[in-house]
Amino acid sequence: MNINTREEGGYAIIELIGEVDLSCSPVARKQILACLKAKQDLLVDLSAVTYIDSSGVASLVEGYQTAKKQNLKFGLIGVSDSAMSVLQLARLDKVFPIHANVEERLRADG
Amino acid sequence: MTEEHLLKLYFPANPDRLCLVRALVKRASEIAGCNSDLAEKLVLAVNEACMNVIQHAYKGDYSGEIVLEILNNDNRLLFRVKDYAAPIDLECVKHRDLDDIRPGGLGTFFIKEIMDECTMGHLEDGVGNYLEMIKKIR
Numbered sequence: 087m088n089i090n091t092r093e094e095g096g097y098a099i100i101e102l103i104g105e106v107d108l109s110c111s112p113v114a115r116k117q118i119l120a121c122l123k124a125k126q127d128l129l130v131d132l133s134a135v136t137y138i139d140s141s142g143v144a145s146l147v148e149g150y151q152t153a154k155k156q157n158l159k160f161g162l163i164g165v166s167d168s169a170m171s172v173l174q175l176a177r178l179d180k181v182f183p184i185h186a187n188v189e190e191r192l193r194a195d196g
Numbered sequence: 197m198t199e200e201h202l203l204k205l206y207f208p209a210n211p212d213r214l215c216l217v218r219a220l221v222k223r224a225s226e227i228a229g230c231n232s233d234l235a236e237k238l239v240l241a242v243n244e245a246c247m248n249v250i251q252h253a254y255k256g257d258y259s260g261e262i263v264l265e266i267l268n269n270d271n272r273l274l275f276r277v278k279d280y281a282a283p284i285d286l287e288c289v290k291h292r293d294l295d296d297i298r299p300g301g302l303g304t305f306f307i308k309e310i311m312d313e314c315t316m317g318h319l320e321d322g323v324g325n326y327l328e329m330i331k332k333i334r
Contacts, residue, residue: 107218
């Protein structure tokens with residue numbers, strides 16, 4: 087897994103690339119929580135995720151809950167088919183705010 | 197009744213090896229006749245089973261050994277995952293309520309959702325655990 091970070095539209099964007107499994111999900115978790123600790127609204131880009139397991143999903147859930155507690159915005163963008171099928175299996179596709187890209191999220195924010 | 201041994205793999209309980217396990221499970225599932233969608237679901241379930249062994253049986257001791265066997269018995273795929281860790285408390289192996297949104301507790305749910313039958317137990321000599329998962333593919 088590789089991670090790219092950038093800022094766009096007032097959000098920190100964390101792009102996860104490749105397979106997100108137990109060998110690397112702690113790195114993703116750390117990056118997500120660091121952004122939220124810095125009080126940044128956060129979008130996690132899953133467009134280049136080819137595989138995600140329950141440890142990767144747990145990192146996203148922890149980010150979602152941490153953001154909620156801190157009144158920060160959080161969401162997923164560009165969720166790949168592979169990642170979406172896992173989120174659907176966990177019934178989390180209706181829990182996370184999910185948008186196609188940053189622009190769509192910004193429109194939804196109003 | 198025909199039984200085909202598709203794979204027997206010994207590997208260390210190290211998260212770095214899971215990518216190798218996934219690749220082999222996917223290919224073995226396809227050889228058995230699964231389409232790509234089903235093969236990917238089976239990969240997820242087996243990966244979760246191996247993760248559970250790494251995290252909860254060996255508790256992060258990467259020197260532990262995992263044995264994965266895949267057998268095709270008249271289009272019933274059997275995935276058997278064995279470890280040689282201390283016997284786990286089988287009563288503690290349960291998934292969280294999906295309405296209780298919190299990190300963790302999803303792996304066992306994925307396995308039960310994907311597979312048709314699951315059986316867990318302790319190995320006969322008193323050291324180790326097994327999980328057998330069956331998926332009907334026709």
